[in-house]
Amino acid sequence: MNNRQLAQRDLEVLWHPCTQMKDHEDFPPVPIRRGKGVWLEDHDGNRYIDAVSSWWVNLFGHANPRINAAIQEQLETLEHVILAGFSHEPAIELAERLVALTPGDLCRCFYADNGSSAVEVALKMSFHCWKNQGVHGKTRFVNLANSYHGETLGALAVGDVSLYKQTYGPLLLKPFTAASPDAWTRKEGETQADCARRKFADMERLLAQHHSEICAVIVEPLVQCAGGMRMYDPLYLTLLRQACDHYQVHLIADEIAVGFGRTGSLFACEQAHITPDFMCLSKGLTGGYLPLSVVMTTNTVYQSFYDDYTTLKAFLHSHSYTGNPLACRAALATLDIFTEDPVLENNRKLALCMQASTAHFAEHPHIAEVRQTGMILAIEMVADKNTRTPYPWQQRRGVKVFRHALTREVLLRPLGNVVYFMPPYVITEQQIEHLAEVAWEGILKATSET
Numbered sequence: 001m002n003n004r005q006l007a008q009r010d011l012e013v014l015w016h017p018c019t020q021m022k023d024h025e026d027f028p029p030v031p032i033r034r035g036k037g038v039w040l041e042d043h044d045g046n047r048y049i050d051a052v053s054s055w056w057v058n059l060f061g062h063a064n065p066r067i068n069a070a071i072q073e074q075l076e077t078l079e080h081v082i083l084a085g086f087s088h089e090p091a092i093e094l095a096e097r098l099v100a101l102t103p104g105d106l107c108r109c110f111y112a113d114n115g116s117s118a119v120e121v122a123l124k125m126s127f128h129c130w131k132n133q134g135v136h137g138k139t140r141f142v143n144l145a146n147s148y149h150g151e152t153l154g155a156l157a158v159g160d161v162s163l164y165k166q167t168y169g170p171l172l173l174k175p176f177t178a179a180s181p182d183a184w185t186r187k188e189g190e191t192q193a194d195c196a197r198r199k200f201a202d203m204e205r206l207l208a209q210h211h212s213e214i215c216a217v218i219v220e221p222l223v224q225c226a227g228g229m230r231m232y233d234p235l236y237l238t239l240l241r242q243a244c245d246h247y248q249v250h251l252i253a254d255e256i257a258v259g260f261g262r263t264g265s266l267f268a269c270e271q272a273h274i275t276p277d278f279m280c281l282s283k284g285l286t287g288g289y290l291p292l293s294v295v296m297t298t299n300t301v302y303q304s305f306y307d308d309y310t311t312l313k314a315f316l317h318s319h320s321y322t323g324n325p326l327a328c329r330a331a332l333a334t335l336d337i338f339t340e341d342p343v344l345e346n347n348r349k350l351a352l353c354m355q356a357s358t359a360h361f362a363e364h365p366h367i368a369e370v371r372q373t374g375m376i377l378a379i380e381m382v383a384d385k386n387t388r389t390p391y392p393w394q395q396r397r398g399v400k401v402f403r404h405a406l407t408r409e410v411l412l413r414p415l416g417n418v419v420y421f422m423p424p425y426v427i428t429e430q431q432i433e434h435l436a437e438v439a440w441e442g443i444l445k446a447t448s449e450t
């Protein structure tokens with residue numbers, strides 16, 4: 001079967017995620033036959049560097065021998081078992097290791113099976129915890145403008161990217177939305193930290209006014225990924241932690257996209273020296289192999305649920321594949337790689353290479369900013385550089401970059417006008433230079449057309 005034949009079969013029966021299927025009339029989906037390291041190979045034999053880590057999940061390459069071996073071994077013994085009333089060693093060992101690795105006093109792991117479900121768990125747990133503690137009236141959440149936390153109704157409600165959310169508005173919980181600390185919006189001469197402090201005033205005001213109604217504040221630490229890779233100073237998180245303590249509001253850190261080394265530290269919260277009340281992890285947790293997520297929380301939260309059954313304080317929430325053993329084994333093998341290899345140190349070199357290979361981009365008349373946090377580098381294309389006026393979204397300039405990149409062995413998947421690199425950590429410097437070259441060509445093409 002070649003690409004064309006498979007795409008034809010695909011379009012007869014599949015409905016792809018986050019896709020207007022009509023787009024495939026002139027650009028069919030690319031059927032991938034296999035992956036190895038950073039490479040994906042299609043059914044016509046074309047190769048692509050996976051510069052987006054297959055939706056930000058892959059850390060150590062496709063078909064990683066160490067993760068493959070761990071899953072194969074697990075497959076011989078136990079593929080899955082109910083996690084209520086039963087348990088298994090991979091889930092226990094993974095929880096032990098996550099407790100040891102995550103900041104502060106996060107000491108309890110509640111598993112789910114994808115990022116959005118983890119966010120749902122954290123929201124419900126926060127609400128339920130206050131109720132169990134006899135604190136009444138807390139029914140609302142606070143989010144940041146331009147945030148993203150997933151697509152299920154609860155997670156969508158606490159996000160703020162209108163492209164995904166607006167249609168479903170009538171169905172959703174209504175959060176209080178605080179200004180984003182996004183450094184893109186900093187004033188001339190203002191540092192990122194000053195910008196974070198200035199923006200924090202809005203959060204402070206919300207908390208001061210409404211804390212008695214608020215269960216939790218939910219944030220993506222350091223990088224608002226789906227919101228266009230917008231980045232902010234860790235100071236914001238430090239101030240937020242202090243305010244949440246002061247106003248008796250939980251802090252939920254959604255590290256689903258930024259956890260496991262993406263931002264330069266193992267967890268982004270570490271850069272602000274804070275411990276959230278809930279930390280949501282998924283994506284890179286299994287090295288990008290299998291769906292698994294976890295919500296980590298404190299003993300204080302855990303104890304508020306711990307009582308006789310008849311008090312109905314228990315957290316009666318479950319998903320069929322919660323804590324799947326194959327996924328837990330993949331996660332353990334992923335953590336082994338962090339232990340055995342100097343991953344973060346190596347990433348620092350790769351991050352410098354990403355920076356150096358895109359250093360000239362900022363001079364382009366339609367590039368307003370090249371920004372970076374660790375292993376995430378983003379390039380913002382604009383219609384007018386002086387006023388930072390974006391290209392109208394209807395022009396879909398990013399799609400032009402995507403299509404060009406595929407002809408040059410690279411999978412880039414811009415978010416609107418933002419081209420970004422978020423590659424697996426096994427990428428080489430030479431491959432990064434190729435990404436930069438291809439991105440540059442794609443941007444030239446996309447910005448030269450009227």
Ligand SMILES: Cc1ncc(COP(=O)(O)O)c(C=O)c1O
Pocket residue numbers: 114115116117119148149150151220225226254255256257258282283
């Ligand atoms: C920060 C963040 N939270 C939650 C999610 C949702 O995760 P999932 O797609 O596994 O439901 C995502 C997905 O991109 C994300 O980036």
